[in-house]
Amino acid sequence: MVWSGAAYAAGPNYVALGDSYSSGTGAGSYDPDSGSCKRSANAYANLWAASHTTESFKFVACSGATTTDVAGGQLGALGSSTTLVSITAGGNDAGFSDVMQTCVLYSTSTCQSRVAQAESYMRNTLPGRLDSLYSKIRAKSPSARVVVLGYPRLYTIVDWCVGLSNAKRTALNGAADTLAGVTARAAGRAGFAWSDVRDEFAGHELCSGDDWLNAVTIPIESSYHPTARGHRLGYLPALTGSARTVLKSPAGTDLRKKA
Numbered sequence: 001m002v003w004s005g006a007a008y009a010a011g012p013n014y015v016a017l018g019d020s021y022s023s024g025t026g027a028g029s030y031d032p033d034s035g036s037c038k039r040s041a042n043a044y045a046n047l048w049a050a051s052h053t054t055e056s057f058k059f060v061a062c063s064g065a066t067t068t069d070v071a072g073g074q075l076g077a078l079g080s081s082t083t084l085v086s087i088t089a090g091g092n093d094a095g096f097s098d099v100m101q102t103c104v105l106y107s108t109s110t111c112q113s114r115v116a117q118a119e120s121y122m123r124n125t126l127p128g129r130l131d132s133l134y135s136k137i138r139a140k141s142p143s144a145r146v147v148v149l150g151y152p153r154l155y156t157i158v159d160w161c162v163g164l165s166n167a168k169r170t171a172l173n174g175a176a177d178t179l180a181g182v183t184a185r186a187a188g189r190a191g192f193a194w195s196d197v198r199d200e201f202a203g204h205e206l207c208s209g210d211d212w213l214n215a216v217t218i219p220i221e222s223s224y225h226p227t228a229r230g231h232r233l234g235y236l237p238a239l240t241g242s243a244r245t246v247l248k249s250p251a252g253t254d255l256r257k258k259a
Contacts, residue, residue: 011053012246015060015077015144016045017070017137018088021151021235022061026214026225037062038221042228044149044235045086048243063221066092067129071136078140084246085137085146086239090126090183094118099175100224104216108167115171119178126182134190147242148187148194149235150180152201154213154224161207163215169207195242200234 016022024030024040031039039059040046049057058077062069067089078085099118103111137146153176155161155169164172180196187194204212212230216223226234 011055012084012243013056013079013082014045014049014054014084014086015058015082015141016043016049016086017074017077018061018086018149019065019070019092020061020063020221020225021088021091022086022149023063024061024226024231025063026217026222027228027231029228034062036064040228040231042231044231044239047232047236048086048239061088064092065089067126067133068093071133075136075140078137078144080141080143082141082144084243085141085144086149086243087137087146088149088151089133090122090130090179091151093126093129094121094175094179096224099172103164103168103172108165111164111168112171115175119175122175122178122182126179127186130183130186131189134186134192138190145243145246146190146192147239148183148192149238150183150194150196150198151176152197152213152226152230152234153177153205156203156205156208158207163206193242195238197234197238200238201230204230204234 020038022043022045023038024043025038027040027042029041031041039061045059045061060074060077062074070087070089095118099114102114153173155173157166157169176198180198184194184196201212204210206213206215212227212234214222214225214227
């Protein structure tokens with residue numbers, strides 16, 4: 001089935017912002033033009049745009065981006081006509097890469113101390129940074145539905161699994177829960193939709209036997225990021241469920257599928 005031009009015109013103007021969890025680092029098939037941003041053809045934003053009718057799609061998420069980087073380098077893609085925005089942000093502000101490196105290379109107590117430091121940052125500093133970023137997004141795109149997606153827990157806790165100790169894994173999962181709570185509250189203050197992906201990834205974390213996340217990999221920056229399956233089966237459903245309200249034309253025509 002092919003929609004009329006009028007129906008296409010009513011499709012979302014979609015902008016995908018964020019960090020490596022949005023760019024698709026770890027999911028392979030990177031756009032060579034994206035350079036170190038590592039925007040993957042398998043990223044949830046690309047998958048969503050490929051399976052829905054959109055009037056426009058701008059994919060500007062970038063690996064390593066902090067809230068400051070998103071605010072300073074990605075918001076130019078937004079405009080008054082933007083109707084859908086997705087974003088993951090905050091993990092890099094809290095030192096995600098350094099936390100993971102510390103927990104992989106050093107003792108349990110050192111890992112737990114670094115995680116506690118990150119959680120303190122999440123509770124005390126990150127809320128203001130998220131509030132600032134979200135307000136700038138709203139100012140740029142006052143009519144858009146903004147979907148803030150979270151981050152999964154990294155581990156299923158089992159009796160035996162090669163790699164980190166369960167004490168380290170438990171601390172890291174606790175940090176994921178802290179980050180989810182902080183981000184959800186910030187999204188609520190901004191009036192944005194919050195989409196928690198911990199439920200989609202439940203039972204598919206590392207050590208689950210059906211992992212949707214990379215363990216330690218080469219290249220190293222893909223470590224602890226969703227695989228292509230994680231984007232397709234975890235993040236994509238999380239976005240789809242939160243984006244439904246922008247998938248209707250004024251006449252009520254369903255614009256979910258391109259054909």
